[in-house]
Amino acid sequence: MPDSNRRTITGFSNPTVKFLRSLRNKKHRKLEGKFLVEGLRLLTDAREAGRLPEMLVMATARDPHPLLDTLEEAVTTAGGTIVETSTDILAKITGKDNPQAVTGVFAEFDTGLERVDRTTAPIWLVAQQLRDPGNLGTMLRTGDAVGAGGLILLDASTDPFSVEAVRASMGAVFTQRIAVARWDEFLPWLRSGVGQLVAASLRDARDYREARYTAPCFIMVGNESQGLPEAYESACDLRVTMPMHGRADSLNAAVSAAVLSYEVMYALDR
């Protein structure tokens, strides 16, 4: 009996190849509600976090690996599709000369703010108009490390489901809750419950090591080049600053979030 969930693609012009390639583009991701995850390590992180791809795409000529077998079996059992194709076609899909031997297609997660349950974690990260996918992924990874619940992206931030952001998250995209909201949605939501809003700021700010933090603590950082708008900082319960001993007056956004998150983590544990 042929397996209806298993297909082999041999032509570059196959519609599935076109579909997979299109997911490198944000517009198409939003249209399809899907995103790509590349490489066995990330796909295993996903599986261990209870997330499986709807479609698993592998090179026909691949090295065997027990984790790949486990993944393939889990996807098949869950009713997902297994696609086998040539290394050349996989290179075309991933846009890389040496494509990682496996790629998965996931349904995008619900990023509604109402899905955030603030009582489940002492720390939440908030980023405003973050532009760099590497910074976004790094913030998810840091959030995972400090035991944060997730990352709330305000205004027009870069897409958390881009290949670059997913890669930089080192799997945390599957374990951290991700919400996307406008500031004028976020602030009423925040004030409808408990929560301390803390900005990394230069204006009217106190030393981040001397501030008092309370859980759930929402740590907010601004855009890479402009920082936070003044109105956003004014709405915060606390503005804190990291001392700068050099010429520059700011840190990388993901670094700033990390230094502050570790301090809050220790302060809340004390």
Next chain:
Amino acid sequence: MPDSNRRTITGFSNPTVKFLRSLRNKKHRKLEGKFLVEGLRLLTDAREAGRLPEMLVMATARDPHPLLDTLEEAVTTAGGTIVETSTDILAKITGKDNPQAVTGVFAEFDTGLERVDRTTAPIWLVAQQLRDPGNLGTMLRTGDAVGAGGLILLDASTDPFSVEAVRASMGAVFTQRIAVARWDEFLPWLRSGVGQLVAASLRDARDYREARYTAPCFIMVGNESQGLPEAYESACDLRVTMPMHGRADSLNAAVSAAVLSYEVMYALDR
């Protein structure tokens, strides 16, 4: 009297265009001993740090800016070359559709370890086989913020003079000393003077908030995917770890360096 240091380039095939384009490639940078710095902000950071480009390349059709005038004058006074060209050619040089209106060519700095004077700063960052130029630039930027003296790159790290690393450094490439060395050069150099070598590590490590740091403190982080080799960790005076509350067992290399650097900065000030 014509100004011998000023030229206009109108052809795409001009050798200077080819030369400038070649500097996006590491091999050519090393061959020429030059690197590119793009944008008025970075070039102004350089000037303020006492570094001027040998050649300044601007679009003929550019918006006037007082900082650009200052820069142009400084380069001319120092005997540098001013090149004017079309926006199209500038786009070809920078590889960007919307090129920043000005680019400078600098002579690479001397990255000899013997140029590091450890007595000039309480903190030095050390990275082993760092691969990502964004992480490298971010470490320079963090170093500037915590008052570090510079960054020592061990083994085959990514090039500190790539356009991406320079950009991510936000100007710190001009203020932090940069050294490049093999481990078997670095360790004898380090042990020839005072200095505490601290590794961000998972092996036999203590909580980074409970360790004792002494100046000059050399904070070492490992490669993005492998971490530090065991022999390197064993040679350290101290191995410290940042607690991880999530699924992952590591932080981004630049984040790890930053969290640790801020702790050391506070600890040394106490």
